[in-house]
Amino acid sequence: SRPASTYLPPVKLEDHTRSSRQSIVGVPAPPIPEGIEGCIGNTPLFKIKSLSEATGCEILAKAEFLNGAGQSPKDRVALNMIQMAEEEGLLTPGQGDTIYEGTVGSTGISLATLARAKGYKAYICMPNDQSKEKSDLLHHLGATVERVTPAPITSTQHFVNLARTRAREHTASSEDKSKGFFADQFESLANYRAHVKTTGPEIWHQTGGQLDAFVAGAGTGGTISGISVFLKQEMGMGRNLKVVLADPEGSGLYNKVKHGVMFSNTEKEGTRRRQQVDSIVEGIGINRLTENFEAGRELIDDAVKVTDLQAMKMARWLVEKDGIFIGSSSAVNCVAAVATALRMPKNSRIVTILCDSGTRHLSKFWKNVGEMGLEEEHEQTNLLALLGLE
Ligand code: PMP
Numbered sequence: 001s002r003p004a005s006t007y008l009p010p011v012k013l014e015d016h017t018r019s020s021r022q023s024i025v026g027v028p029a030p031p032i033p034e035g036i037e038g039c040i041g042n043t044p045l046f047k048i049k050s051l052s053e054a055t056g057c058e059i060l061a062k063a064e065f066l067n068g069a070g071q072s073p074k075d076r077v078a079l080n081m082i083q084m085a086e087e088e089g090l091l092t093p094g095q096g097d098t099i100y101e102g103t104v105g106s107t108g109i110s111l112a113t114l115a116r117a118k119g120y121k122a123y124i125c126m127p128n129d130q131s132k133e134k135s136d137l138l139h140h141l142g143a144t145v146e147r148v149t150p151a152p153i154t155s156t157q158h159f160v161n162l163a164r165t166r167a168r169e170h171t172a173s174s175e176d177k178s179k180g181f182f183a184d185q186f187e188s189l190a191n192y193r194a195h196v197k198t199t200g201p202e203i204w205h206q207t208g209g210q211l212d213a214f215v216a217g218a219g220t221g222g223t224i225s226g227i228s229v230f231l232k233q234e235m236g237m238g239r240n241l242k243v244v245l246a247d248p249e250g251s252g253l254y255n256k257v258k259h260g261v262m263f264s265n266t267e268k269e270g271t272r273r274r275q276q277v278d279s280i281v282e283g284i285g286i287n288r289l290t291e292n293f294e295a296g297r298e299l300i301d302d303a304v305k306v307t308d309l310q311a312m313k314m315a316r317w318l319v320e321k322d323g324i325f326i327g328s329s330s331a332v333n334c335v336a337a338v339a340t341a342l343r344m345p346k347n348s349r350i351v352t353i354l355c356d357s358g359t360r361h362l363s364k365f366w367k368n369v370g371e372m373g374l375e376e377e378h379e380q381t382n383l384l385a386l387l388g389l390e
Contacts, residue, residue, distance in 0.1 A: 036117050039068025040075040041198045045206040045351070050321035051334060054383040055341035058349040060211075061334075062203060065326070065357045069117070070110030072356045073199065073223055074185075078110035080194035081183045082118065093119035096178035100167035101125070102160030104219070104283055105134035106356060107185045112143035123170075123180075125163040130282055131364040153288055160186060186220045186290040195226020196234070203227060203351055204235055212348040213242040215304075215337045217284030217329050218253055221293025223353060228299040242344070243296075245303040246336030246352075248311070248329075251285030253293070257303035262289070280308050280365055281328040283355060302343075304336040310387050311335060312369045315358065317383060325358040328365040339389055 033039050044063045051059040067075035082099070085091040091099070098121040099111050108124035115122040122143035126135060127150045138145045146166070151157040156165065163182060170180025185191050203211070214231065216224040228243045247254035252262040279285060289297075311331040318324040318334065326334075330353070337352040344350070358366055384390045 033068075036069045037079055037114060040079055041067065042202065043067060045203065048318070048322055048324065048334070050317070050383065051338055051341075055338055056346040057341035057344060058347065059334075059337050059341060060207070060349065060351045061324075061354045062199070062351060063354050064199075065330075065354055067110075069113040070106065071360075072106040072110065073195070073353065074106040074110040075114075076194040076198050077185060077191045077222055078107060078114050078183070080197070081185065081188055081190045082111075082114055082120075084188075084190045085181050085183075090179065090181045091120065092179070096121070096174075096176055098123050098167075098170055098178065098180050099183055100163045100170070100180055101183040101185065102158070102163035103185065104130050105138075105360070106283060107183070107220075108138055108143065108145075109134065109141070111183060112138055112141040116142060123163070123166055125159040125166065127159050131361055133360055133363060137360075160184075185222070186292065189291060189295065191220055191222035192226035192229065192292045192295045195223055196230045199223070200227045200230025200234070204231060207349065207351065209235065209237075210349060211241065211351050212344060213244060213337075213340050213350040215244045215246055215333055215340050215350060215352040217246040217248065217332050217336075218293055219284045219286060219329075221286075221290050221296065223355075224300065225292055225294075225296025228296040232299050242302065242340070243300045244336060244340045245300050246284070246333050247303055247305055248281040248285040248332050249279040249305070249307055250287075251279075252287040253285070254303045254305050256289070256297075257300050262287070280368055281311060281332055282361065282365070283327070283329040284332060302340075304339045306332045306335045306339075308368075312365070312372055313386050314338075315365070315369050316372070317386065319358075324354070326354050327356040327358055327361040330354040330356065331365075335387060338383065338387065342384070342389060 043066045045060050048059045048061050064073040065071050069075045091097050099115050100123045101108055101111050102125045112122040124138055124143050125146045125148060128147040129150055135145050148157060148159050167180035167182035214227060218224050231237045231241050245253055245257050256262040311328055314335045315331040333352045337350050341350055380386045
């Protein structure tokens with residue numbers, strides 16, 4: 001099978017609809033992927049027209065919701081974590097081995113899909129405040145789902161700690177010698193390395209190395225770190241690329257990037273958990289420093305705080321103006337991309353990530369968007385005024 005990092009030029013629709021087969025003779029057919037895992041990566045990068053027009057910059061989006069297995073950038077991460085575990089003998093297909101993970105959803109969905117494809121079981125611990133469609137989907141994929149009440153990371157009941165414990169329990173008690181593998185997306189460096197290996201090179205190739213800023217939120221931090229490490233260090237862009245963190249309400253990362261501290265003197269690192277009321281945004285924003293965030297933290301130049309209201313307005317705007325239906329973290333990224341554009345010279349090129357589709361967020365984020373009731377603003381044609389960024 002071809003490595004995920006190999007760039008394939010997109011096949012044009014016309015190529016398939018030409019009446020004469022003659023016209024495509026001589027054009028080498030793209031290789032046919034081996035299974036669903038061959039459909040990961042090589043996602044399109046496209047210009048968001050309305051945001052580009054409103055800012056005078058070129059705002060480009062990497063359509064990561066088009067990854068072919070679990071429909072998010074976590075496909076890349078899950079595949080890399082499984083492949084590394086197989087190489088290290090921590091997982092063997094067809095032996096009844098189980099992949100354990102603590103996740104707010106996307107990584108679990110990618111792992112559960114790939115577990116099916118590769119002959120493993122999946123056991124997912126996730127907080128019970130995440131949108132229901134994600135846990136429903138996990139059930140349909142055949143994963144065992146343990147939904148837990150949100151707890152601080154210092155608690156044994158935190159979804160990440162629980163997944164680690166369940167993996168240990170599996171290995172300790174398995175009579176058939178099957179293994180429990182804790183994927184550990186927050187701390188496993190296979191996470192950000194998946195983006196160093198694939199997403200970063202794809203962005204470089206698709207832009208011809210011509211980009212001025214990269215904007216992304218951080219959950220584990222794998223995406224922002226991996227892409228920054230590739231572009232700034234491996235491709236030598238250094239200071240020529242501005243990396244901007246997009247951070248939702250309730251997250252501590254903005255303060256870390258802007259002021260070097262994450263917590264006030266009275267708050268102990270890691271003990272504060274994001275409350276549900278902090279933000280309805282899922283997948284990004286965190287109050288501890290993970291290995292994956294740390295891997296690229298020094299490469300982040302700036303941070304933008306994005307409110308829920310801005311994210312909701314952006315999500316609705318993108319459907320209305322561009323026909324783009326995205327989830328909450330993608331909306332945060334787009335607000336931060338616009339805010340970044342306003343701080344840069346005209347015609348700068350800014351790349352951001354569209355992580356997942358709005359269909360993953362119907363019952364929570366989009367329900368809120370639907371109930372927003374800002375009919376007057378809804379009619380607005382001035383994006384910057386709508387977002388309060390003028
Ligand atoms: N968006 C969504 C929907 C996610 O689930 C995640 C991962 N939790 C992210 C963005 C953030 O990606 P990363 O973990 O690489 O920082």
